[in-house]
Amino acid sequence: KQEVTQIPAALSVPEGENLVLNCSFTDSAIYNLQWFRQDPGKGLTSLLLIQSSQREQTSGRLNASLDKSSGRSTLYIAASQPGDSATYLCAVEVGANSKLTFGKGITLSVRP
């Protein structure tokens, strides 16, 4: 059974810091890996999707990498801002059916 782990559960950093959020998964036979953002009381918004054949994806200040062989992904946030404060969830899709297995998320707080 696929398991996705995100550690730590919470992180607090000062504004302007570059930071890395980690995600690990147990089964390397994934179709893709995605990073989502969730604001309190809201639904999930997709940030980046990395196909299994890709190594990284970038969008603005965000960069996500994927190492399938080691079962790891990282989300790099450059020059963090208070508006980046949210919960970041990692999810993997196993098989071509859009079934996602999620990690529990990392709650990020960026202090002004």
Added chain:
Amino acid sequence: NAGVTQTPKFQVLKTGQSMTLQCAQDMNHEYMSWYRQDPGMGLRLIHYSVGAGITDQGEVPNGYNVSRSTTEDFPLRLLSAAPSQTSVYFCASSYSRGPRIPIFGPGTRLTVT
């Protein structure tokens, strides 16, 4: 495009009552899914559908029924509500091809007393 809509936003049920959580999308997505989110548990898949008339179970299907009679709608039925079903429920949809980025609805917060 309204995206993915969910109704109601909030609901309180008594144990044993039944209800249907509604989910609709206007993007002509083939895939639709229901997840529940509980504190400390992350999101878990309840049921999913790869097209009209086709549904299958996810990780935590017990106590829930689904049907998909149209591409647009994917209702989730609670047959006899239990306090363990207190949760936030999210519906998501995506295309069947391409990068398959899911679009999530705003969620339904359900409390069972």
